[in-house]
Every structure is written in C-alpha cells, then in structure tokens.
Amino acid sequence: MRHWFSDLVAFRRDPLAFFLDRGSRAGSPLERLSMGPGEVFLVCDPQLVRQILKAPTADIDKGKLIQKLSAVIGRSSMTLSGEAHAARRRVLHHQLARGLAAGYVPQISALIRRQAAALAHETGFDAHHATARLTLRVICTILFGAGALTQADENLLIEAIQEVEDDLAADMFRVLPHLPWVARAKAVKMRAARDKMGIVVTRARTRAGESSLLAALEALDLSDSEIADEVLLLLLAGHHTTGSAAAWVLHHLAQDPELCDEIAEEAEAVSDSAGEPLAARLPAATKSQALVREVLRLYPSSWWMSREVQRPLELGGQKLKQGASLLISPWHLHRDPRFWEHPERFEPARQHNGPAYIPFGSGPRACVAMGVGLLELQLVALEFASAYLISSAGGPVDRPRPSITLIPPALPLRLAPRLKSTPMNRAWAT
Known part of the structure; x- marks a missing residue:
C-alpha cells in the first residue's frame, strides 16, 4: 500500500537507480x-x-530544495531569483563565456602541464584527487589571477567541503526535523565549515591581481558577504563539477589507448610550432570535444536539479498546486533507453545535441560557467594525451556516489611519457 513516504526508502538506498528506474518506466x-x-x-x-x-519565474522558480544549499553558498546566484539573480548572471556569463575564456588557454594549459608533470613522477594517483585540485586552481586563476590560492588554502577548502556535503545531501529530502541536539550539532558543524571556506575566500581576495571577474562582481556594488558568497560558489563549482568530469576524462583515455592516440594527434594539429594550443583552432578539435560531451552524458556532475511551482498551473497534462516540487535528473535523462541507443556504453561518436542532453541545464538559467568548463575539460584531454600514455592502475570501477554533486569513485591511474616527439609534448619540457 502506497503512502506519503513510500518512495523515500528506495530513494535513500540508491538515488541514481531510483531516478533511472522510475523515469524510464514512467507512463506520463x-x-x-x-x-x-x-x-x-x-x-x-x-x-x-x-x-x-x-518558464517565467512567476510560474516556476527555484524552490525549497535549492534553498537548502544556502547553508553553505549563502545568497549567491545559485539560490537567488529575480533581478538580483539576473544582474549577477549577466556579469558571470559575460566573463565566463567560452569566447572570453579562450583568453585563458595559456594559463590553463600551464596549470595542467605542471600538475601532470608532478603526477608522472608518482607510481600512481587517484584521478579525482588530482583533477579536483587542478580545476580549483584554474577557477581561482580566472577569479583572482595566478597564485592567489596556496596549498594550505586548497587543503582547507577541500576539507570544509567534505565535512558538510554529505550532510547537505542527506537533509535535502528529509521530511521530519532532526532532534534538537542533532540539529544544533549539525548547525555548529555547518558554521565551522563555512567559516573555513570564508577564510580561504578572504585570503584569496587580498592576494588578487587585476581580475576582470572579481572586478566585475565588485562593480555591482555588492556587500563583502555577497561577493564572498558568489566567489565561494564559483570555487566550489570549480572543485566539484569540472573536477569530477575531468577525472572521468582521464579514466576513459586510460580505457581506450586508441582514442588517446587520436587525441594526441589532434593536440598536435591545434598547436603552434612551440607546442602551445591555439584557442582559435580548438573548435576544430572535434575528437576531444566529443570525448568531453560523452563523459558529461554518462557522468553529469549535477545529477539532479529542482524547480517549484509558484502558482496553480497545468503542466504535462496534470494540474499542479502552488509549491509542487519538480525534480529533473540528467542522470536519468542521459541514460534512458528511450532517448539513447545503448545508453550505458561509452560512445563519443554519438550525437549530443538532442533534448535529453542537459549536463549544464537549459534555457536562460543554464550553468553560467559552461563555456569555461568545456574549455578546461578539452584542454585536460589534449594536454594529457599529447604528452603521456595513460593506464589504469586498478580493477573494476564502482559507480559514482551521489551527493550534492556526483562524486567519482577511486580511479587509480598511471602516466608514462610518450616516446614520439611532437610540438606539444616538447613544450612540456620548457
């Protein structure tokens, strides 16, 4: 017999399987x-x-599920609506669009090479541990300029994130309140983690150079706390979403040596005589783009999103009340056999432009960092493939773990230098 909470046990046991099963079997x-x-x-x-x-925000907008994230990211563009959201979004979209982000290609490539060279001296490494730090450095460089985040800052930020993300995920669909002493302990833990993150943001801002993105945010006449919330959101996204996807990029390069070789050749074709990738040629690097898009299909970092009905309306043949929650799961849509042939297979050659492909959301509120995220992931593929042979150092790979974002499992890898000399891998030595 079904009741109000019939689906909660199955959802909490395995959210990914729950969404895929219910979504694929849905008759409406x-x-x-x-x-x-x-x-x-x-x-x-x-x-x-x-x-x-x-949809217009007067009909459907962010709701109570998204607002639960404000415990960490405060009043940022993730949680805001209306004109306040639109104003920040315009600034972020302008600064992070792929066209402008292409100006960071030399800096991003240098960070990737430095990280990969260090990893090549290790007997093995976990892909996500490495790429999360790499993408955090990239977004910090774009925000503040080079060198604004120290190793200690990185460690503190990552530690704080790990302390609270699972609690936030567990509370997202919690119906009954915690017992008072449990609620107090969680609140103390959340404040402590947010304080740690705030320390990192403050330090980075004091070291910032003439960063167009930070300057653009400051030009909106935001308070220090509002700027800190927005910067924190960007740092967390840089650590989690792009970092997670980059780990899977390396994993699949390790699983398919032929594809890795093809992307190494593509890297040579888009580089100048000194081995530096040229931003103007990157759109022609279609194999690395296809790899990135297929990774984002199989492992969308934002595996679910939600909206809330703001007034009674009819949608999808149903009459909905004000306050109804609408859950959207890219994990389900990207793996539903009704929309994809052999959806569980990794097939970069497939088309990724259909309506069921939404790794960054869609419409006017799609992820503002989509352009820079795609650029980073493409450069990770090109730079690693051009200089190294990548191999797996472990056995079967577990499924990712659903938290606030989709966390990769352990992905142990090894790097070995390519023997063939190309302009790009020669550039690694300079």
Whole structure:
C-alpha cells in the first residue's frame, strides 16, 4: 500500500537507480513520487524539462530544495531569483563565456602541464584527487589571477567541503526535523565549515591581481558577504563539477589507448610550432570535444536539479498546486533507453545535441560557467594525451556516489611519457 513516504526508502538506498528506474518506466511526462506530504514529481519528458527550465519565474522558480544549499553558498546566484539573480548572471556569463575564456588557454594549459608533470613522477594517483585540485586552481586563476590560492588554502577548502556535503545531501529530502541536539550539532558543524571556506575566500581576495571577474562582481556594488558568497560558489563549482568530469576524462583515455592516440594527434594539429594550443583552432578539435560531451552524458556532475511551482498551473497534462516540487535528473535523462541507443556504453561518436542532453541545464538559467568548463575539460584531454600514455592502475570501477554533486569513485591511474616527439609534448619540457 502506497503512502506519503513510500518512495523515500528506495530513494535513500540508491538515488541514481531510483531516478533511472522510475523515469524510464514512467507512463506520463510527470511521474508522481511519494516523498512527503507535498507534491513531488520527476519530470520524464525532455521537451517538458526544457519548457520548465525556460518558464517565467512567476510560474516556476527555484524552490525549497535549492534553498537548502544556502547553508553553505549563502545568497549567491545559485539560490537567488529575480533581478538580483539576473544582474549577477549577466556579469558571470559575460566573463565566463567560452569566447572570453579562450583568453585563458595559456594559463590553463600551464596549470595542467605542471600538475601532470608532478603526477608522472608518482607510481600512481587517484584521478579525482588530482583533477579536483587542478580545476580549483584554474577557477581561482580566472577569479583572482595566478597564485592567489596556496596549498594550505586548497587543503582547507577541500576539507570544509567534505565535512558538510554529505550532510547537505542527506537533509535535502528529509521530511521530519532532526532532534534538537542533532540539529544544533549539525548547525555548529555547518558554521565551522563555512567559516573555513570564508577564510580561504578572504585570503584569496587580498592576494588578487587585476581580475576582470572579481572586478566585475565588485562593480555591482555588492556587500563583502555577497561577493564572498558568489566567489565561494564559483570555487566550489570549480572543485566539484569540472573536477569530477575531468577525472572521468582521464579514466576513459586510460580505457581506450586508441582514442588517446587520436587525441594526441589532434593536440598536435591545434598547436603552434612551440607546442602551445591555439584557442582559435580548438573548435576544430572535434575528437576531444566529443570525448568531453560523452563523459558529461554518462557522468553529469549535477545529477539532479529542482524547480517549484509558484502558482496553480497545468503542466504535462496534470494540474499542479502552488509549491509542487519538480525534480529533473540528467542522470536519468542521459541514460534512458528511450532517448539513447545503448545508453550505458561509452560512445563519443554519438550525437549530443538532442533534448535529453542537459549536463549544464537549459534555457536562460543554464550553468553560467559552461563555456569555461568545456574549455578546461578539452584542454585536460589534449594536454594529457599529447604528452603521456595513460593506464589504469586498478580493477573494476564502482559507480559514482551521489551527493550534492556526483562524486567519482577511486580511479587509480598511471602516466608514462610518450616516446614520439611532437610540438606539444616538447613544450612540456620548457
């Protein structure tokens, strides 16, 4: 017999399997979920997903599930709505669009090479441990300029994130409140973690150079705490979303040596005589782009998102009440056999432009850092493949772990220098 909480046990046991199973079997665009007294629906139709993500905020907007993230990222563009959100989004989108981000190609490539050279001296390394730090350095360079984040700052930020992310994920769909003493302990833990993150942000700002992104945020006449929230959001996204995807990029290069060789050849084709990748040639590097897009299909870092109905309306053939929660799962949409042939297979050659492909969301509120994220991931593929043979140092790979974002499992890898001399891998020695 079904009741208000019928789906909570299955969801908490395995959220990824739950979303994929319910979404793939759904007989209507909106699948009603029993996860509490309120209305909760999983959106199963890709066209309806895009309609929802483009809807006016007076009809559908961010809701109570997203607001739970404010315990960590405060009043940032992730949690804001209305004109405050739009103003920050315009600034971030302008500064992080791929065209402007292409100006950072030399700096990003240098950071990748430095990291990879250090990893090559190790007997083995975990892909996500390495790429999370790498992408954190990249976004910090874009935000503040080179060298604004020290090793100690990196460690403190990553430690603080790990302290709170699982608690946040567990509380996201919690119906009953914690016992008072448990709630107090969690609140203390959350404040301590946020204080640690704030220390890192403050230090980085004091070391910042003439950064166009930081200067653009400051030009909005935001308070120090509002700027700190926005910077913290960007740092967390740089650590988690792009870092997680980059780990899978390296993993699949290790699994497919032929693909790795092809991307090494592509790297040579888009580089100048000194081995530096040229931003103007990167759009022609289609194999590395396809690799990145397929990784983002199989392992979307943002594996779920939510919206909330702001007024009674009809959607997907159902009448919805104000306050109804709409859950959208890229994990489900990217693996639903109704939309993809052999969805579990890694096939970079497949098309990634259909309505069921939304690794960055869709519409006017799609991820503002999409351009720089795609650029980073492409450069990771090109730089590593050009200079190294990548191999797996472990056995079968577990599924990713769903938290606030999708966390990769252990992905142990090894690097060995390529013997063939090319302009790009010769540049590593300079």
